[in-house]
Amino acid sequence: MKKLNLLFIVILGVTFISCSSDDRDENRNNNNLIGTWYGVSTNGNISRVPDNNIVKFTSDNRVQFIYEGFGIDGEDISEFGNWNKSELTLTITWDESDSGLENYVLEILELNESTLRWKTEITGEGVLTETYTKD
Incomplete structure (x- = not known):
């Protein structure tokens, strides 16, 4: 009986440790996302800021896309939404x-x-690939 209890405790401990590690990895990746990102390439065409895109992710799961100079008389245009990240999928709800x-x-x-x-x-347009960097 003692061996069975010990085995149960070991299995429970390993399960707890592995889940905690996954949670820490996910939180670290989410923390990497938070901040201001500046566009450097679109579909592999390298430039300093393609389409003048800036994306800001905040810790309260809000996002702002800024398109510099795309408005009337060269004004900036912004779109706002909520972001949710699950593994390698990022969903923005505008x-x-x-x-x-x-x-x-x-x-x-x-x-x-x-x-x-x-x-x-x-x-109707195909696949869009974008690369951003934090300064």
């Missing part, structure tokens, strides 16, 4: 959008302290 375009789903290809690279398929 505050305001056309019907059917409420969710922007991105596949994270790379995420670390200084590089964010994702891709998404845009209906």
Whole structure:
């Protein structure tokens, strides 16, 4: 009976440790996402800021996309939403959008302290791959 209890405790401990590690890895990846990201390439075309995109992720799961100079008379345009990350999928739910375009789903290809690279398929246009960096 003592061996059975010991085996149960060992299995329970290993399960607890492995789950805790996964949670810490996910939190670290989410922390890497938080901050201000500046576009460096779109579909592999390298430039300092493609389309003048800046993306800001906050710890309260809010996101702001800033398109510098794309408004009337060169004004900046911003879009706001909520972000949710699950493993390698980043979903942005826009505050305001056309019907059917409420969710922007991105596949994270790379995420670390200084590089964010994702891709998404845009209906009728193909696959869009973007790379961002934190300064």
